[in-house]
Amino acid sequence: MIEIRNVVKTYGRGSAAVHALNGVDLDVSPGEVLMLMGPSGSGKTTLLSIMGCILQATSGSVRIAGQEIVGLAEKKLPKVRLDHFGFIFQGFNLFPALTARENVELTLKLKGISGSAGRKRAEHLLEQVGLADKFKSYPADLSGGQKQRIAIARALAGDPPIILADEPTAALDSHSGLTVMEILTSLARERDRAVVVVTHDSRVLHYADRIVHIADGRIAGSEEDAKEEAA
Numbered sequence: 001m002i003e004i005r006n007v008v009k010t011y012g013r014g015s016a017a018v019h020a021l022n023g024v025d026l027d028v029s030p031g032e033v034l035m036l037m038g039p040s041g042s043g044k045t046t047l048l049s050i051m052g053c054i055l056q057a058t059s060g061s062v063r064i065a066g067q068e069i070v071g072l073a074e075k076k077l078p079k080v081r082l083d084h085f086g087f088i089f090q091g092f093n094l095f096p097a098l099t100a101r102e103n104v105e106l107t108l109k110l111k112g113i114s115g116s117a118g119r120k121r122a123e124h125l126l127e128q129v130g131l132a133d134k135f136k137s138y139p140a141d142l143s144g145g146q147k148q149r150i151a152i153a154r155a156l157a158g159d160p161p162i163i164l165a166d167e168p169t170a171a172l173d174s175h176s177g178l179t180v181m182e183i184l185t186s187l188a189r190e191r192d193r194a195v196v197v198v199t200h201d202s203r204v205l206h207y208a209d210r211i212v213h214i215a216d217g218r219i220a221g222s223e224e225d226a227k228e229e230a231a
């Protein structure tokens, strides 16, 4: 589903150049929960952003569902993003002036689903993440875990095959963090989504099918079936 080969990412140039990724190879398959771990500055967010077509690699190959995206014209990237990815961030990135339902409806609109169809679908998505009684709540009136569940509902608006999450549980208490991971894991298990999570959060590692360690912009090792090994 995602095939990454020898990806290099350099920010800046000359003496100011930062070599964030130095030849990364990685495959992500449908139905798996992959966690990316590594020290601060090791390149995790850069890799996630390149996977999600938010950033372009400097060189190498990134194939999403068979389509090469390295070298693709900048203006073609939004469609690849919209067709393949849902994004979840540590800081939720919700619109504070919109209700839970309106936050989800906005993303549905980008997919061409609006009006009563959009409202129904937004409500259905919020029900799926356990927020049936919060359609009309504003983010400020909800807990961190509830806000992150709105963000998940929004990420699922376009029914994407791949979910990319950057530190989704870092701002949450243990219970909310585990609820968020339960939802993400069930998307992989029951709906065959690929879920890639950047995390420092040792509380959630047992949800991973595979843990990939990054150091200095390189894959430093990987643990297959982390969940089974931990059991």
Ligand SMILES: Nc1ncnc2c1ncn2[C@@H]1O[C@H](COP(=O)(O)OP(=O)(O)OP(=O)(O)O)[C@@H](O)[C@H]1O
Binding pocket: 011, 012, 018, 019, 020, 038, 039, 040, 041, 042, 043, 044, 045, 046, 047
């Ligand atoms: N826009 C940018 N311009 C220049 N350098 C950058 C930029 N973004 C990231 N970097 C550098 O690239 C390297 C990798 O950064 P990245 O954010 O991918 O690491 P990370 O592993 O996600 O770190 P953290 O865990 O702290 O979020 C770091 O040295 C960082 O300073």
